[in-house]
Amino acid sequence: MITYHGNCHCGAVIFTFRSETIRSGLRCNCSICVRKGALMSTEYFGPDRFTRVSGEENLALYRFGDRLVNHYFCRHCGIYPFHEAVECPGHYRVNLGCVAELDVAMLEVAWIDGRAF
Template sequence: MVRIYEGRCHCGAVRFRFRSEEIAGGLRCNCSICIRRGAVMSPAYVPPSDIELLEGKDALEVYRFGDLTMNHYFCRTCGIHPFGEIIRKPGEPRGGFLRFNLGCIDGIDPLALEIELVDGRAF
């Protein structure tokens, strides 16, 4: 079932809305940035056509590293990482698709969900 989700960073400077299948689980990755950030992320990437940034375009900063396949966005005021954008994936162009930090989504308790572990170090 498709639902509309809304979320925000901690201080509220960044607010967003997206359409997605119902979120019943999350992902944790062990790559070098995710293991330090500790976020539980949405299980699927959301296409740009299903995403609306309600507030905070100017409050967002981006961090890139390594092979530059992801834009890791964070709020410059509170430092929270609300989402990450895949830039490219080997053999699969997918620019603009986002995966959301479930701790930023209204009404979702990421610690109450079944969490899949992803071996990001192997990528």
């Protein structure tokens, strides 16, 4: 397991998570992901592996539609650092572009057809 370190653009929101070496990411064509354009982690990280380090007060929350996902963004720089599964509180998918140890241009990209869900 590697400890990865993430932050939003302005640094107001900081998080860490533990994962096997990340070699790929996920993109999605649903109405919100296609607008964010972020490369996301392929898995959700649970409470045993994911830590919201600081900046709790800087996170804003956006929900829409079925409200199954907490879409967080930094209220200062607007960047999406991670989102949370409402039905699995404490389980996060991460914006890999926010992760210090990763260069998203070097990762394999898989697509999920979120638009069809």
